[in-house]
Amino acid sequence: RKEVEQDPGPFNVPEGATVAFNCTYSNSASQSFFWYRQDCRKEPKLLMSVYSSGNEDGRFTAQLNRASQYISLLIRDSKLSDSATYLCVVRGTGRRALTFGSGTRLQVQP
């Protein structure tokens, strides 16, 4: 079983739509959680951290459910510029390295 699993998509949504991605992780001792964004043929960049209490950054909301070991990302009022691959990222206990999921591709259409 992969350490971090995501639905690869693609998710095709119209502009203005709300879309949600989920991700599950296998190591219950994982400490830190993040969402990264990767544009086509570009390097990954941090989108936001995910906190146990949930957190919001503009149109983006991230939530963590430790009991079920899943992480979610909600994007409201989708823009064309949101089209990208969204990578779920986890850091395990005692590790420095981040473990990336395979990504969920989002295509926002006009």
Next chain:
Amino acid sequence: DTGVSQDPRHKITKRGQNVTFRCDPISEHNRLYWYRQTLGQGPEFLTYFQNEAQLEKSRLLSDRFSAERPKGSFSTLEIQRTEQGDSAMYLCASSPYSEVSTGELFFGEGSRLTVL
């Protein structure tokens, strides 16, 4: 440009040849990571340095792979006796000490390897 820089950006080689990639991290960052990414997959961790010390290596890193960061600044990743399965984008990332809490790695644009 003060971002992470990688060289070469593209490398085409024949099976069995050795290749070396270089990464220059952001100057004040003491942590440096190598990842590998293939099409449709997320980055896979290869190895991690804190200053010049290699502190973590993935099981993915076979004995054909070696990485160094001799003076705690730039790093090299060498692949010996390349195989077609080594074809991938090799990504380098760096981070400051505070990354432990922020989770922010700064990636370079990558070195794409094609093994014929």
